[in-house]
Amino acid sequence: MIIDIDKIPKEGLSMSRDFEFLNIDLVEENAVFLAPTHADVVVRRVGEEIWIKGTLTARLRFVCSRCLSPFEFPVDASFDLVYLPEDLDMMKDELQEEDVDSGFYRDNQIDLHEVILEQLNLTFPLKPLCSEDCEGICAVCGQIRRGGRCACVGKEEDPRLRKLKNLLRDKR
Ligand SMILES: [Zn+2]
Numbered sequence: 645m646i647i648d649i650d651k652i653p654k655e656g657l658s659m660s661r662d663f664e665f666l667n668i669d670l671v672e673e674n675a676v677f678l679a680p681t682h683a684d685v686v687v688r689r690v691g692e693e694i695w696i697k698g699t700l701t702a703r704l705r706f707v708c709s710r711c712l713s714p715f716e717f718p719v720d721a722s723f724d725l726v727y728l729p730e731d732l733d734m735m736k737d738e739l740q741e742e743d744v745d746s747g748f749y750r751d752n753q754i755d756l757h758e759v760i761l762e763q764l765n766l767t768f769p770l771k772p773l774c775s776e777d778c779e780g781i782c783a784v785c786g787q788i789r790r791g792g793r794c795a796c797v798g799k800e801e802d803p804r805l806r807k808l809k810n811l812l813r814d815k816r
């Protein structure tokens with residue numbers, strides 16, 4: 645999805661389409677797409693600057709970093725970006741000072757596929773969690789803990805284990 649910036653009409657380029665990405669392109673390696681990424685984008689040219697504004701939605705399945713359970717992660721994001729020709733090096737510092745989401749293009753082209761992929765990756769959490777208060781897995785029994793409990797907390801001793809203990813004591 646390469647946009648030739650010389651071919652962007654005055655009124656801008658509007659599009660609404662699905663983008664297919666490979667899992668290996670995602671910052672979250674364990675993510676699985678449940679629905680394709682959909683983006684509504686308007687691309688405008690203002691002199692040398694390319695303004696890319698739009699929204700993106702997607703549905704993925706992540707693996708919780710604490711309890712390792714799969715969970716659904718919906719993406720519903722918007723973006724407002726400015727792309728400048730790569731040779732405008734001296735403007736880079738200036739842009740970093742202001743808090744502008746910007747990128748650079750070269751050869752009068754912008755790969756919208758790349759732009760959307762970057763925006764999608766930016767929506768991902770650093771550590772995916774099935775819920776904010778996920779308590780993870782018990783180090784003892786290996787089961788998912790809920791409400792501070794798991795198979796081995798607050799539960800009576802396994803009767804089979806008690807029998808075995810009694811047996812061992814009797815032998816002594
Ligand atoms: Zn979890």
Ligand SMILES: [Zn+2]
Pocket residue numbers: 782783784785786787794795796797
């Ligand atoms: Zn446990």
